[in-house]
Amino acid sequence: MGGWLLVACSDEGSDASQADRLRLLSATRADGHEHISSEGIRLFVTTADGASNPGTFTYDATQGWTTSSVTVRENTQYYFYGFWPADAASATSTISASAPELAGNYSKGADLTLYDLPPFSDKDICVVVGVKKVESTEPANAEHTTPTEGSYGFYAGMSGTNYVNLLMDHLYTQLQLQFCVDSEYYALRRIVVKKVSLTTSFGKTVNATVRLRAGNSAALKGAGLVDYEKGTSGPQTYALLKETDTPLDLVEAPAAGASTPAYSTVSPIYCPHRMLTNSGEYLSVETTYDVYTVTDAGEKGRLVRENCVALNKIQTNRDVQPGMRMKFTLTVEPTYLYVLADPDLDNPTVVVKSE
Secondary structure, eight states, X not given: OHHHHHHHHHHHHHHHHHEEEOEEEEEEETTTTOBOOSSEEEEEEEETTEEOOOEEEEEETTTEEEEEOOEEETTEXXXXXXXESTTSSOTTOXXXXXXXXXXXXXXXXXXEEEEEEOSSBSSOOEEEEEEEEEOOOOTTTTTTOOOOTTOOEEEEOSTTOOEEEEEEEESSEXXXXXXXXXXXXXXXXXXXXXXXXXXXXXXXXXXXXXXXXTTOTTTTOSTTSEEEEESSOSOEEEEEEOTTSOOEEOOBOOOTTOSSOOOEEOOOEEEOGGGGBSSSOOEEEEEEEEEEEEOTTSSEEEEEEEEEEEEEEOOBXXXXXXXXXXXXXXXXXXXXXXXXXXXXXXXXXXXXXXO
């Protein structure tokens, strides 16, 4: 009996020694090689024919990527898929290799489905598009070892040698709103923007399915690689500039051909690229602003109209893709056509142009 107990104990110890905590050295965006250094990364760990439970890497401001709930076993081939930030999508988010071209084989890629994403986010949500095995923390092998897009394989070695670098790509498109005042109108009035809100019919939450394929060096760019659908239905509004924030004193529209045009801007926001195209959904911006006279010294003078509201549709015919930066210029103009009248002067409108 003693011998059997000794053998069972020995086997259990051997199995435990084969498991090693996976350690993340760096996560880099595919464009610009910017390092991600905040939040957490959700990682799905798969073998060729099956998926294991996902785990999370966490980040510490002083120590970097410090903890991981991801473990790997020695001499085992894995394939990693995931997204950042870890809390951007629901914990029920999944991966699948059931597509016909994958035939259940995660070495060929995976379809990553993220549930309950926000339609607007101040985070540049990213998806893993490349994985690189690193065997030590030496600088030559660590931070400077950039994964290749479309490479998801990781062969786990002996305990203590399982480090990984991740390459990430943007899931959303960056939306930047910039404001100015028509030059002729700027000579007559000053505009102060107090509130800017975005509203979309796309839904209160968004589900996204990302088609990740081994060997695809285009990352998430291209038609059909990311599909969006409504999660929780109903319009959603996001405040880009709140009434409690510092208001924007709008500048004069730059002259045509200006080498360094200046605008008044609000913080950029990220959203699914489909929301910016002619997809049957709408994305609108509501701007609340005050109108002031101009003093003889060219400064802001007397308040003549308060809480003007302009509602503009944001849309483009361009081929918008994840990771693109889309700028829309909103210009305050008078409403008159031929004759300038006081009601027109103090009740301007806002027009939008995309870049």
